[in-house]
Amino acid sequence: MSDLILHGDVYSCLDQLEDNSIAVAITSPPYWKQRDYGFKDQIGQEKTPEEYIGRLVTVFDKLKHKIRDDGVFFLNIGDKYLNRYGKSQLLQIPYRVGYHMEKRGWNLKDILIWYKPNHMPSPAKDRFTNTYEPILVFTKSERRSIYNGKERILRVPLQQTPWRHTAVFPERLVEEMLKRVELRSGDLILDPFAGTGTVAVVTNRIRSNSSKEISSIMIEGSKYFVGVIQERTGIKNLVRVPNMEYGWAPVREERLPEVEPMEILTDEHGEVFIANTSDEFLSALKGITTSRFKNFHREDALYFFGVKKWTLLDLYYAHSILYEGYVLRNTLVVSREGDWYPVFMFARDSTRTEYRFYLDRVRIAPKAREKRNWWKEEFSGLRVKDTSGKIKKEGRILEIIERYEDGFPKIVAVQWNGLSSLEFVLHPSREELISRGLTFKCPICNSELEEPYDPLGENTCPSCGATLWKDSRTLPRVEEPDEVLKTYEKLNKENYNLGELVETGKLKEKSRRGKETKSKFKGLERINWGASPGARKLLIGEYFTKTRLYKINQPIVAQYLNILRRNRGLSIREVTEKFPENYRHTVGHWFRKDFGGSIPVPEDISLLNDIFGIEDDLLRALGKTALKFQTVKTSINGRNPGDFIEGLNDKELMKYLEKLYSPTKR
Numbered sequence: 001m002s003d004l005i006l007h008g009d010v011y012s013c014l015d016q017l018e019d020n021s022i023a024v025a026i027t028s029p030p031y032w033k034q035r036d037y038g039f040k041d042q043i044g045q046e047k048t049p050e051e052y053i054g055r056l057v058t059v060f061d062k063l064k065h066k067i068r069d070d071g072v073f074f075l076n077i078g079d080k081y082l083n084r085y086g087k088s089q090l091l092q093i094p095y096r097v098g099y100h101m102e103k104r105g106w107n108l109k110d111i112l113i114w115y116k117p118n119h120m121p122s123p124a125k126d127r128f129t130n131t132y133e134p135i136l137v138f139t140k141s142e143r144r145s146i147y148n149g150k151e152r153i154l155r156v157p158l159q160q161t162p163w164r165h166t167a168v169f170p171e172r173l174v175e176e177m178l179k180r181v182e183l184r185s186g187d188l189i190l191d192p193f194a195g196t197g198t199v200a201v202v203t204n205r206i207r208s209n210s211s212k213e214i215s216s217i218m219i220e221g222s223k224y225f226v227g228v229i230q231e232r233t234g235i236k237n238l239v240r241v242p243n244m245e246y247g248w249a250p251v252r253e254e255r256l257p258e259v260e261p262m263e264i265l266t267d268e269h270g271e272v273f274i275a276n277t278s279d280e281f282l283s284a285l286k287g288i289t290t291s292r293f294k295n296f297h298r299e300d301a302l303y304f305f306g307v308k309k310w311t312l313l314d315l316y317y318a319h320s321i322l323y324e325g326y327v328l329r330n331t332l333v334v335s336r337e338g339d340w341y342p343v344f345m346f347a348r349d350s351t352r353t354e355y356r357f358y359l360d361r362v363r364i365a366p367k368a369r370e371k372r373n374w375w376k377e378e379f380s381g382l383r384v385k386d387t388s389g390k391i392k393k394e395g396r397i398l399e400i401i402e403r404y405e406d407g408f409p410k411i412v413a414v415q416w417n418g419l420s421s422l423e424f425v426l427h428p429s430r431e432e433l434i435s436r437g438l439t440f441k442c443p444i445c446n447s448e449l450e451e452p453y454d455p456l457g458e459n460t461c462p463s464c465g466a467t468l469w470k471d472s473r474t475l476p477r478v479e480e481p482d483e484v485l486k487t488y489e490k491l492n493k494e495n496y497n498l499g500e501l502v503e504t505g506k507l508k509e510k511s512r513r514g515k516e517t518k519s520k521f522k523g524l525e526r527i528n529w530g531a532s533p534g535a536r537k538l539l540i541g542e543y544f545t546k547t548r549l550y551k552i553n554q555p556i557v558a559q560y561l562n563i564l565r566r567n568r569g570l571s572i573r574e575v576t577e578k579f580p581e582n583y584r585h586t587v588g589h590w591f592r593k594d595f596g597g598s599i600p601v602p603e604d605i606s607l608l609n610d611i612f613g614i615e616d617d618l619l620r621a622l623g624k625t626a627l628k629f630q631t632v633k634t635s636i637n638g639r640n641p642g643d644f645i646e647g648l649n650d651k652e653l654m655k656y657l658e659k660l661y662s663p664t665k666r
Contacts, residue, residue, distance in 0.1 A: 003200060003233065006219045007226050008241030009041055010192050013219040014062045016241055022066045022217075023146065023187035026177055026199050028076040028169055029056060032093060041243065042221060043193075049080070049091050050250035057100045058248035063192060064106060064140065072147045073106075073138040074177045076114065076169070079130070079331070086595070087126075087349060089327045094134045095315035100251050101138065108312055110137040110149050113333050113340050114173060115644050118157045122640060126357050127329045127345070131642035135177070146182045151338035161196065169198040171205075178206065185213040194218035197229030204233060255320050261287040269356065270302040270661035272654050274343070281307035281314050288346065289324040298456055299348050300355045302661035306334065306343030318344045325349050334653065335646035343645075343657070351595035353455055353555070361659045363638030374407035383543040384414050384423075388625045389603045393417070397544070402490070411491065412627065414546075423546065424487050425627040432637055435551045437481040438621055442466060449476055451663060455555040455593045469559055472567045478617040484549070488624065542631045548602060549624040555593040557600075557622070562591050564612045578611050 006013035030044030032052040043059070046052040060073075067073060077097060081088040098108050112135040122129040135154070139145040159170035178189075183206070191199035203216040218235070220226050229235060262283040264271045275281035284305055287293055303326075307314050318328055321344075330345040347355040384395040395416040402411040409425045426434055440452035447463035453476075459468040468474050565575055576587040589598040600608060605623035609615055648656055 002237055003204075003215050003235045004217045005194075005226060005229055005235050005238045006217065006241050007221070007223070007238060008219075009221055009243040010043070010219050011059050011062055011246045012244040013241045014059070014066060014192060015244065016239070017066045017190075017217070019065045020068050021188055022063075022190045023068055023071050023183070023214075024178065024181055025063060025067060025071070025073040025190045025192065026169075026174060027074070027191050027193045028195070029193045031078045032080050032091075034078075034080070048250060049082075049093060049096075050253065053093065053097050053100060054250040055248045056097055057104060057251065058246065059192070060101055060106070061104055062246075064104075066190070067140055069140055070144050070146050071140065072109070072145055072181050075136045075138065076133055076173075077136075078133045087327050087329070087347060087351075087355075089319075089322050089349075090329060090331060092315065092319035092328065092331065094136060095312065096251070096253070096319060098136045098138075098312055099316040101136075102312065105140075106138045107140065107142045108136060109139045109142075109145065109147055110152065111135070111312075111315075112137060112152050112154055112177075113335070113644075114154045114156060115333075115335075116158050117155060119642065120158075124640070125359055126354070128332065128359075128643040129640040131644045132333055137180075148180050148182065150180055152340055153335055153338055169195070171198055171202050174199055174202040178202065183212055183214055185211070187212070187214045188217060189214060190217045190219070192219045194220040194229060195225055197225075197232050197235075200229065200233045200235065253320065254317075255323050256286055256289065256317055257282065259283050259286050261290050263287040263290055263293050265293065265296045267658075267662075268296060268298050268301065269663060270297070270304070270658075272304045272657045274306040274308065274650070274653070276307075277309050278307060278311045278314050281305065281310070282317060285317060285321065288321065288326060294325075294348075299350050300353045300456060301348065302355050302357060303346040304332075304343050304657045304660075305346065306332075306341060308341045310341055315342060318342075321346055322349070330643050332643045332645055334648075335644065353594065356661050356663070358660055358662075359640065360637055362641050362656060364641050366638050374403075374409075377407070379409055379412070383541075384416075384546060384627060385543060386416070386546040388546050388548055389601050408629075410487070414627075422491055423625070423627050424484075424491065424549075425544070425629070426549075428629050428631075431628055434481055434484060434626075435549065437484070438550050438552060438618075439479040440476040441479065442468065443474060443477055446477070452476060453553070453556045453559055455559070469563070472563060475560065475563055478621060480550075480617075480621055484624070542629070544627040545630055546625055546627055548599075548622070549626045550621050552599070552618075552622070554597045554599055557618070558591055558593045558597050560616075560618050561608075564614070564616065565591070568612055570611075575611060579607060 006016060030042065032044055032046065032049055034044060043055055044052065046055060063073065075097070077094040079093050080091050082091055098111075102108050113132050114135055115132045119129065119131040137147060139147060154173065154176045156170050156173045156176060159172070189199060189203050191197075194200070197218055200216040200218050203214055206212065207214055218229055220229060226238070230238070259279075259282050262280070264273045264284060264287060273284055275284055288303065288305075315331075318331065321328055325348065326346045327349045328344055329347055332343040332345065333340050334343055379397050379400055382397045384397060386393045386395065393416055395414045397409075398413040398415050398420065400409045400412050401422065404410050404427050408427055410427070412423055412425055414421050414423050440449045441447065442449060442461040442464060444466040445461060445464040447461065449461070449468075453459060453469055460466065461468060466474070468476060565572070572588055572591050576584060579587055586598070589596060590600055591597075600622060602623045602625050605619050608619055645653070645656070
């Protein structure tokens with residue numbers, strides 16, 4: 001049989017194949033809510049994960065009839081979070097799919113881990129970056145199959161492609177899967193979600209390099225990708241298949257089984273527990289749900305529960321923690337000698353407070369930054385987006401007034417629709433240090449407070465024991481970095497008088513047009529860019545944003561404002577009434593310490609100064625802004641280590657995980 005492309009809905013195309021004809025199926029279906037492929041009835045745009053899983057397992061019911069009795073099905077699905085922001089649940093989609101497939105007669109033979117050494121970076125600071133995807137290996141029979149299990153860890157980099165499909169299978173990954181099966185002449189290899197046709201490319205290569213006459217069948221619903229497959233593989237045998245109606249329903253998920261709970265009550269700030277067996281793990285997982293466990297631990301505690309001899313049930317039931325008042329934030333993979341086991345990171349599903357997560361303690365030192373000659377860079381005319389206030393606006397750099405030693409702009413003039421202003425610019429190598437550079441000190445002994453404010457516990461100075469955060473006398477002192485104070489002094493000096501600079505003609509408006517991009521991402525909806533740094537840089541370009549200078553935890557600001565308010569004898573309602581009418585639904589949120597709280601924008605600070613009758617150090621800091629250079633760059637704090645952990649023994653792993661939630665470094 002020659003290679004074949006079936007163009008149409010996957011269920012309809014599977015119906016065209018003979019039963020018991022496929023030796024190997026390899027596929028990566030569209031991930032839930034990942035991107036829009038632009039054709040009717042596509043899989044991946046269902047309203048809920050349960051609908052998505054229900055539809056997939058229905059398709060795989062049909063596929064099961066087409067697989068040979070000794071055949072193998074490699075299924076790669078990436079996971080997703082329920083929501084983009086906040087304490088969102090990791091959905092465990094791959095393992096929930098596997099669980100429901102087993103219930104419908106499949107045999108889960110193995111789970112491989114595809115680790116991506118060149119994985120996409122992530123700005124997330126409250127969880128680990130995703131660095132791997134699971135590959136579920138199914139057979140029709142528990143005993144009889146052509147699958148030969150080897151190491152479970154596949155180290156395969158992401159592969160660059162010229163096509164608008166950032167989720168393409170790397171060819172090496174397909175090769176690794178096919179190394180694990182015994183192929184014979186006459187075997188058929190199927191990809192029911194073919195995409196760019198990588199499985200066919202690898203099949204052709206194996207056929208060319210061996211005497212095995214194997215063939216591929218590609219099923220693809222997108223006309224665009226059918227063209228890509230033909231271009232890559234030269235397959236001319238194309239059959240268009242009309243869509244047929246088929247029934248499917250959302251899956252119904254199960255809650256934790258009724259087992260004897262094991263309560264881990266060691267540290268109020270969090271727990272690390274690695275079970276040896278599945279029974280032990282499910283018992284510990286059940287223990288999380290008890291009232292004694294919840295009452296013992298702080299609301300911002302973090303939990304790492306793992307299991308060495310895992311089963312699919314452990315991976316499945318980790319998701320059901322959502323029904324018990326918790327969220328699953330990460331499923332970590334601990335790699336040991338070619339094998340792996342999971343460690344789940346749980347937090348309380350609470351809107352009152354964020355959980356403690358000291359990611360900076362385990363970051364990986366950054367590589368040397370790209371050296372750019374800032375003296376030769378053209379900054380005049382570059383866009384500036386003001387995101388610091390209630391009204392968003394755009395401007396352009398007029399002129400560089402002062403530079404850092406390496407030539408990067410330090411003070412610039414910006415024109416905003418006819419109005420001009422002088423702005424302080426953060427250096428890219430220092431911006432994260434400066435933005436988190438406020439220092440809080442004890443008002444009694446002047447020692448620096450590593451943890452300035454604890455919204456859930458007692459606040460005392462660890463050095464002298466003084467009570468803090470009760471009234472105006474116990475408010476910590478706030479200090480800004482010297483380089484910021486000196487720069488802001490310069491902004492107010494006569495030689496930086498903006499009016500004089502404009503009048504003398506030293507500032508002249510310039511324009512800067514970006515080059516027309518030929519990126520493969522041009523014209524695509526943003527949902528289809530993927531996480532590609534190249535896509536972001538080419539399509540959005542480099543620009544500046546005007547934003548709040550300092551990053552301060554919202555509960556600190558709320559407690560500070562509440563103390564200032566009480567010191568003046570004002571209620572929240574009385575403070576609100578002193579603001580203009582359009583602030584009526586805003587001011588109250590400044591005094592809340594839960595997830596409903598917010599921080600005043602810099603333009604609000606002068607109003608607060610008038611109401612409280614003071615120029616407070618923290619309010620002064622909150623009123624400051626700076627320009628940040630927006631481009632694709634590496635964090636100076638180091639790289640997020642990711643959710644794939646290797647090279648640690650049991651003791652080292654315990655210490656590594658404890659560092660992430662302990663209030664003191666261990």
